[in-house]
Amino acid sequence: MKWYPVELHTHTEHSDGDFTVSGLVEAAHARGFAAVALTDHNTASGLREFYPALEREGLTGVAGIEWTTYFGHMLVLGEQGYTDWRGVQPSEIDRAIASIHQNGGIVGIAHPFALSNPVNTGYHWEFQVADWTAVDYLEVWSRDDAPRKIQSLRAFALWEQLLDRGCRITATSGRDWHREDTFAYAHTYVGVDGALTQDTILNAIRAGHVCLAAGPLLTMRGTDAQGVNWEIGDEVEAGPLEIELTIDPDTLPNDWDRSQVQLQELRLVQNGRILAVCPAQTHQHLHLSAAPGWLRADLIGTYYGRTGQHLAFTNPLFIRQRG
Numbered sequence: 001m002k003w004y005p006v007e008l009h010t011h012t013e014h015s016d017g018d019f020t021v022s023g024l025v026e027a028a029h030a031r032g033f034a035a036v037a038l039t040d041h042n043t044a045s046g047l048r049e050f051y052p053a054l055e056r057e058g059l060t061g062v063a064g065i066e067w068t069t070y071f072g073h074m075l076v077l078g079e080q081g082y083t084d085w086r087g088v089q090p091s092e093i094d095r096a097i098a099s100i101h102q103n104g105g106i107v108g109i110a111h112p113f114a115l116s117n118p119v120n121t122g123y124h125w126e127f128q129v130a131d132w133t134a135v136d137y138l139e140v141w142s143r144d145d146a147p148r149k150i151q152s153l154r155a156f157a158l159w160e161q162l163l164d165r166g167c168r169i170t171a172t173s174g175r176d177w178h179r180e181d182t183f184a185y186a187h188t189y190v191g192v193d194g195a196l197t198q199d200t201i202l203n204a205i206r207a208g209h210v211c212l213a214a215g216p217l218l219t220m221r222g223t224d225a226q227g228v229n230w231e232i233g234d235e236v237e238a239g240p241l242e243i244e245l246t247i248d249p250d251t252l253p254n255d256w257d258r259s260q261v262q263l264q265e266l267r268l269v270q271n272g273r274i275l276a277v278c279p280a281q282t283h284q285h286l287h288l289s290a291a292p293g294w295l296r297a298d299l300i301g302t303y304y305g306r307t308g309q310h311l312a313f314t315n316p317l318f319i320r321q322r323g
């Protein structure tokens with residue numbers, strides 16, 4: 001499995017961004033992304049310019065839209081067809097998500113805890129989701145300075161609660177990119193076998209083959225007692241598991257400031273509790289007995305002056321009861 005940096009949340013002059021569509025794709029290429037999604041507010045009118053621009057820059061694209069409503073913002077990727085966002089009431093969101101899924105799309109909740117009323121009406125998530133298992137992803141990290149923000153801590157807590165309830169919802173990071181600036185952003189990496197296409201990116205998000213990093217990339221892989229390898233997002237039987245953690249410091253090196261990011265330690269987190277801690281070396285192997293639930297890896301360190309921050313984390317491996 002190969003890991004690709006992708007930006008899944010962007011805006012252009014087709015909604016409230018400063019970018020032309022070409023300018024967005026050029027900026028994504030210049031910053032080292034392998035793929036970019038176009039997610040303007042309530043419109044897909046930029047798509048006509050998107051595909052020629054992707055072709056020119058040699059990037060993979062994902063067609064999307066950001067549902068922008070009074071009750072929250074929802075990212076829709078890869079929908080073939082159209083589910084009308086207008087007039088959807090808070091109690092009707094499950095039906096809308098089912099319709100998007102029928103059309104081959106996936107949904108993610110954007111910046112669930114951004115400032116809302118009275119500053120930005122609709123930014124905060126207020127839709128009443130009855131079935132959280134239907135939500136494909138949650139933007140746990142959003143916009144600049146994500147690891148240090150209170151909104152991120154709240155989104156992280158929501159994500160862990162959902163995992164504890166058995167919802168296999170994928171964490172992502174979203175730049176919510178409107179214009180070029182020099183702020184510090186986190187990144188989403190998708191794990192793909194074979195070619196990077198819209199379909200393989202959507203499948204990686206569905207399957208939880210996603211890592212988040214605000215500096216170096218951290219990836220995790222498991223090997224069971226039979227020698228079978230398991231990727232994050234996969235489901236493995238409870239029992240002895242060898243965990244391999246790898247830090248790659250060379251991903252998107254121009255998009256974060258190395259002097260402001262210092263590595264401290266690696267952690268394995270099982271069902272919300274720290275199971276093991278080890279130094280942040282490039283390669284680490286740990287042996288453990290995996291209990292039913294979920295198992296994630298964290299890279300902890302100093303981020304722009306604040307210690308003990310999440311610099312990177314993986315989506316979980318899921319552990320099922322034996323037998």
Ligand SMILES: [Zn+2]
Nearest residue numbers: 066073110111
């Ligand atoms: Zn938004």
Ligand SMILES: [Zn+2]
Nearest residue numbers: 009011066176
């Ligand atoms: Zn947005």
